[in-house]
Amino acid sequence: MKQINEDIKTREFKKVYLIYGEEGYLTRQFTDKLMKAIAPNDTMNCTCFKEKSVEVSEVISIADTLPFFTEKRVVVVEDSGFFKRDSSDFAEYLPHMPETTCLIFKESEIDRRNKLYKKVKELGYCAEMKRQTERGLERWVLGLLSKEEIQISKDALEYFLQSVGTDMSLLKNELEKLVCYIGDRKFISKEDIDTICSIQITGHIFDMIDAISAHNQKRAMKLYYDLVALREPAMRILYLINRQYLQLYQVKELAESGMNENEIGKAAGLSSYVVKKVLQKASKLTKKELEYSIEKCVKADEGIKTGLIKDQMAVELLIVELSK
Secondary structure, three states: OHHHHHHHHHOOOOOEEEEEOOOHHHHHHHHHHHHHHHOOOOOOOEEEEOOOOOOHHHHHHHHOOOOOOOOOEEEEEEOOOHHHOOOHHHHHHHHHOOOOEEEEEEEOOOOOOOHHHHHHHHHOEEEEOOOOOHHHHHHHHHHHHHHOOOEEOHHHHHHHHHHHOOOHHHHHHHHHHHHHHHOOOOEEOHHHHHHHOOOOHHHHHHHHHHHHHOOOHHHHHHHHHHHHHOOOOHHHHHHHHHHHHHHHHHHHHHHHOOOOHHHHHHHHOOOHHHHHHHHHHHOOOOHHHHHHHHHHHHHHHHHHHOOOOOHHHHHHHHHHHHHO
């Protein structure tokens, strides 16, 4: 990220960039930032490919075109899948691409063994946008609120993140709603968050784990169907259930090693609010129970990916198995 900001500042752009990773908000932000810096308000010299079916030859054809009345042409290729399949022909082309063209790839997933990835790394710059830690998100939210001259207490900030989740796009949307709601007031309270912010999947997952641990199968299934009604994909629900069990296991191990809450927070990248909540839940489960749950999640994931079972059925059976 620092390199991209530096390139924009000095206006010395690489010929090719790859911006990728789990945090979609950041990949979009930095892609847009580069586009606007290289070709501001220039639709004639800026081309975006957003179809997964785009062919390498189509991109090369545009990349080979000289810009009109300006120094640079920008070509943006989004979620093409080029970095997960054989794209040797594209990799061979890059060294010969005109210096007047800047190529930007925005991808959610890549394979570092891919020839195109290696060539982009050699000739340009690869920036991975990882999911932010709780502390990183806290700093980011505080920065956004500071621009609006709005304050929030530490407890309310931690509560906001726990309620809304870690998706940066979602967090920004909810913050904008909160800022509009409080009007001329310059302070956000927990009550404001409860009133305005949408119920998010993270809270449901916490509640579902509680229900599973209490062997309350009926409630666990109801929470699952609530998430399905909110159009959450079964695979994402499975991922979050597994992530929650892994987090419980990690925090339990750190606590048993003698770490205090602050040390656990630093080691696991969690806020003090989340550490307290996870410790409370982890104390009710043994490591053996957590290991069993994690193993069942992994097996469910394998079953789906190998085609042995449909994703929704696999998650339903997992919840039934863990809560019986």
